[in-house]
Amino acid sequence: MTDTPAPRDGAGRVAVQVDGAVARVTLSRPEARNAVDLPMCLALRAAFERVEADPGIRIVRLDAAGPVFCAGADLKERKGRDEAWVRQRRLAAFAAYETIERCSKAVVCVVDGPVVGAGGEIAMACDFIVASTRASFRFPETHWGTVGATQRLQRVVGKRLAKELLFTGRLWTVAEAQAAGLVNHVVAAEEVDALANELVAQIAKAPALALTLAKQCIDLGEKTDLNTGIRIELAAIERALADTEWRTGVEAFAARNQQEKIS
Numbered sequence: 001m002t003d004t005p006a007p008r009d010g011a012g013r014v015a016v017q018v019d020g021a022v023a024r025v026t027l028s029r030p031e032a033r034n035a036v037d038l039p040m041c042l043a044l045r046a047a048f049e050r051v052e053a054d055p056g057i058r059i060v061r062l063d064a065a066g067p068v069f070c071a072g073a074d075l076k077e078r079k080g081r082d083e084a085w086v087r088q089r090r091l092a093a094f095a096a097y098e099t100i101e102r103c104s105k106a107v108v109c110v111v112d113g114p115v116v117g118a119g120g121e122i123a124m125a126c127d128f129i130v131a132s133t134r135a136s137f138r139f140p141e142t143h144w145g146t147v148g149a150t151q152r153l154q155r156v157v158g159k160r161l162a163k164e165l166l167f168t169g170r171l172w173t174v175a176e177a178q179a180a181g182l183v184n185h186v187v188a189a190e191e192v193d194a195l196a197n198e199l200v201a202q203i204a205k206a207p208a209l210a211l212t213l214a215k216q217c218i219d220l221g222e223k224t225d226l227n228t229g230i231r232i233e234l235a236a237i238e239r240a241l242a243d244t245e246w247r248t249g250v251e252a253f254a255a256r257n258q259q260e261k262i263s
Helices: 038-053 083-101 118-125 152-157 159-168 174-179 189-204 208-221 226-241 245-262
Strands: 002-004 014-019 022-027 059-064 106-111 114-116 128-132 136-138 185-187
Touching (some): 014 038, 022 038, 038 083, 106 189, 128 174, 152 159, 174 185, 208 226
Parallel strands (some): 059 106, 114 136
């Protein structure tokens, strides 16, 4: 496992560790409950750009240090700033979220503790979320006098529930989040790390190209009609067939099935 220094502008707010095909990206500002400020936005973007550029990395695990996943935007940094600065700061946040979302590698988010505002944007930008029973979600932007989470949230949980959560700013339990489809798995806090490792190991069994193509097909297909989505999938199949990796995948799958029958 190798540790990668945080980008200079990130001031240590995001840590990156690489262990073989797996990169672990950690929000690392526990003294501020991992509140998102401009340096963290820049560091997150740099971390995922580095991950994207490394062909040896196939899976990303995104988590956070300390008992709080993320307390949302750091409002303290806005004191004394003008509207132009706040606008640029929000653009930096959007760029960071988009870099996570556009990552071609599988990105698993591990949540253990409260998730507020911008923390929810970070989590929703990942491919799926594994959470502990200590997790909770809140989107208080409207009550802070601003606007946020209006796009990703409705795409994950639906328009009406998104409106309720954004209008009220109420605390959302992890059980509710799972029932609405925001969270895939919920386990006890002492089990969340093991479950995340198990899922990462299972993902790692898939051939790299097939994994990338499957993610691309899902993400592109979400934005179009079924017929166009099928054409996107057919193009991906053609690309996979042009690579010899698909034969290796079929042989490995057959070997695993045979082994399971024997045992």
